[in-house]
Structure formats: C-alpha cells, structure tokens
Amino acid sequence: MFAKKNRAERTAEEAWEHLSSAWATAGDSAGRAGRKSRRLASRAGDRVTSVTDEAVTRAAAAADALAGRRPSRPWLLIAGVGLLGAALGWAAASTARAAIERRAENEEIELAETAVVVTPTYDDH
Template sequence: MIGTNLLERRSKPERITDQAWQHLVSAVNTAGDSIRDTARSARHTSAGLADGAGDLVGSAADEARHRATRAFDALAGRRPALPWTLLVGAALVGAAIGWAAGTAARAAGSHDRAVEDIDFVDVERPDSPAETDR
C-alpha cells in the first residue's frame, strides 16, 4: 500500500521513463540470453567459431548496454556528453595545418622579396677603356 502511493505521486514523464527503462533492460537481457545460448551451441560444434562468437556476444552485449543507457538518458532529458577527444584532436590537426600553411606562405613571400630587393649599380673603374676615350 505504501509503495503504490509513492509510485502514484511521481509525474507522468517519470513513470514513462521508468517503464521504458524496464522494457529496454528486459529486451537487452533477453537478447543477451539468446545470444549466449547460440554461442554455447556454436562452441560445442566448432572450437574456432566459438571464440569468434564469444567475442561477438561480448561486443553485442556491450553495444546493447551502451544504447540502453543512452536511451534512458534521452528519456530523462539529459544531453549526451561532448566528445572532447574528437574536439581536441580536430583542434590539433587544424593548428598543424595552419602552421604548415603559414610556414609555406612565409617561405614563398621571403623568396619573392629577395629577388625584388636586388639593386644593380653601375661602377666606374678608373682603368676602364671607355673613360680613357672621353
């Protein structure tokens, strides 16, 4: 009696979230059990296939658990965390590309300035044959 009063006082979204969570948990457990049974029968038939199926069962169960957790968070109104590793990696790659482009631009710019800064000067030599004729 006391437990039912507490459950009735919760808001409708909380009740829906709890029901959805229970459905997800039972679906994951059912899927995990059937996959485990399949893996056990495969293990008996072939030792090589059993190792691959065992890895598959583990990864499938982990994926199902991960998806169920994300679904529960979405139903509860929580946003997923930012992928900081991806963001930091993209920033580092962008910085490296910018640095390379800046270095290449500076190298190209300094090459052009060196050619333009050359001044040619006429030098008159005292032993020059042209000056003796004058």
C-alpha cells in the same frame, strides 16, 4: 482514480518496457557470449561481444534519455581535431612565410643583376 493515462505516461511506460527488455537481452547475450566464446572460435566470440556491447550502450543511452540527461560531448575528439587544425594552420603559415621570403630574395637578386650603375665623370672644362 484516473481511468485514462495521458500520452506522456504511456510513452514513459513504453520506453521503460523497451529499456527493461534491452537490459534483459544484453544480460542474456552476455551470458551466452561467455559460454559460447569458450567453445567457438575467437572471431565468433568477438561478434557476439560487439553485439552485446552495442546493446548495453543503447540501453544505457535509453536510460539516460528517460532520466532527462543529455549525451555528453566528445571533448577528447573535439580537442584532437582542434590540435590537428592548429598544427595544419601552423604548417600552412610556415610554408607561406618561407615562400614569401624566397620570392623577396629572388626579387633582390634580380634587381641586383639588372641594376645599372652610373658612375659620374668629372671633366675639367
């Protein structure tokens, strides 16, 4: 029917090929990691596992992108940073309030020490 494919169709096909390849690579890596981890030191197994995890994560992200889904926001991180900011703000406000109170007390003490008390005298003239 249509001899020529439009650019979007070609891009989608290329993306699908890359996605399929990434999933196959992730599966192969996982299989090899399972066999090798029994024979190799745990450090080598950890490296292979991290590569496999990265491949699976990237393949899942590519599948989500092809499906038109946007990546989710890291709400836990956002909430953690918000709580940290609130705690730091509270600490700064408490410190500032304590400093203001100390300054006011020092000024009162200074005024009390330097105050001149004038006592009126009554002469019987």
